[in-house]
Amino acid sequence: MQETDLSAAVVTVPLLRRMKAEQRPIAMLTAYDASFARAMDAAGVDAVLVGDSLGMVAQGRSSTLAVTLDDMVYHTASVARGLRRPLLVADLPFLGYATRERALDGAQRLLGEAGASMVKLEGAGPGLDVVRCLAERDVPVCGHIGLTPQSVLKLGGYRVQGRDSTVAARLRADALALQEAGASLLVLECVPRQLAGEITQLLDIPTIGIGAGASCDGQVLVMHDMLGVGHGSRRPRFVKDFLAGSGSVEAAFRTYVQDVHAGVFPAHEHGYD
Numbered sequence: 001m002q003e004t005d006l007s008a009a010v011v012t013v014p015l016l017r018r019m020k021a022e023q024r025p026i027a028m029l030t031a032y033d034a035s036f037a038r039a040m041d042a043a044g045v046d047a048v049l050v051g052d053s054l055g056m057v058a059q060g061r062s063s064t065l066a067v068t069l070d071d072m073v074y075h076t077a078s079v080a081r082g083l084r085r086p087l088l089v090a091d092l093p094f095l096g097y098a099t100r101e102r103a104l105d106g107a108q109r110l111l112g113e114a115g116a117s118m119v120k121l122e123g124a125g126p127g128l129d130v131v132r133c134l135a136e137r138d139v140p141v142c143g144h145i146g147l148t149p150q151s152v153l154k155l156g157g158y159r160v161q162g163r164d165s166t167v168a169a170r171l172r173a174d175a176l177a178l179q180e181a182g183a184s185l186l187v188l189e190c191v192p193r194q195l196a197g198e199i200t201q202l203l204d205i206p207t208i209g210i211g212a213g214a215s216c217d218g219q220v221l222v223m224h225d226m227l228g229v230g231h232g233s234r235r236p237r238f239v240k241d242f243l244a245g246s247g248s249v250e251a252a253f254r255t256y257v258q259d260v261h262a263g264v265f266p267a268h269e270h271g272y273d
């Protein structure tokens with residue numbers, strides 16, 4: 001098949017699947033406003049996530065739990081105005097998909113009102129029903145397993161998930177169940193690199209890793225982290241400062257995109273065993 005220039009094409013769900021099939025890594029970043037979104041578009045970022053991490057990096061809270069659907073709609077609409085090419089994904093907030101009705105309302109607002117093209121929700125289990133409900137109604141869904149920050153109170157902190165074989169087996173099963181329920185994309189957060197690679201091989205849908213090694217089909221980082229803003233010296237292993245040595249914010253985004261596309265980022269030191 002002809003190698004087409006994917007750097008110009010508007011990014012869609014089928015294009016992401018094609019990138020997986022052709023082993024072209026997907027470069028994703030989070031954004032929360034139009035100006036940074038515009039710079040990401042210019043830098044060739046493939047997908048942009050309006051993460052509920054905005055509760056931490058924009059609102060200064062210690063977790064993502066207080067973020068509301070109104071907050072997500074406001075930031076997603078702002079980001080959408082800055083984008084042309086990348087696929088725009090928006091997080092459903094904590095308890096925003098506790099029932100099918102809430103999830104459908106959230107999807108209507110994020111896709112219909114704010115301009116996202118996909119919603120993301122954490123976990124499997126009871127969430128599988130909701131994923132099925134959304135997917136059957138043609139709402140593209142991104143799953144998110146491993147370290148799920150909306151579970152921080154139950155998890156007791158932000159720690160790597162899937163180091164023991166019981167949890168690893170559950171993550172494999174959850175990944176397959178999410179694909180089966182109709183998810184189009186899957187974020188793997190803070191999962192040992194080998195397990196993330198196995199899950200990526202198991203699935204037809206693309207995986208996007210954060211702290212999940214280089215074998216995922218794509219990578220995502222929180223924008224503030226990759227610009228060196230916020231974490232100080234106690235930053236998680238998977239964070240790399242791309243602004244240091246790049247000279248400008250847009251150049252940092254470009255370096256990130258190049259490094260993800262070339263398979264240079266993440267390096268071994270950015271992952272977990």
Ligand SMILES: Nc1nc(=O)c2c([nH]1)NC[C@@H]1CN(c3ccc(C(=O)N[C@@H](CCC(=O)O)C(=O)O)cc3)CN21
Pocket residue numbers: 053056057064147149158159160190222224225230235236237238
């Ligand atoms: N700015 C920011 N970046 C993120 O990546 C992020 C957020 N906020 N907020 C929501 C969650 C929380 N995240 C975190 C936060 C801390 C670690 C962390 O310190 N991890 C330890 C792992 C320790 C272990 O279990 O081995 C590390 O040392 O990397 C990981 C993910 C990821 N998400």
Ligand SMILES: CC(C)C(=O)C(=O)O
Pocket residue numbers: 030049050051052053054091144187189210220221222
């Ligand atoms: C870290 C990513 C995957 C996320 O969910 C967020 O930014 O909220």
Ligand SMILES: [Mg+2]
Pocket residue numbers: 051052053064091149
């Ligand atoms: Mg999130």
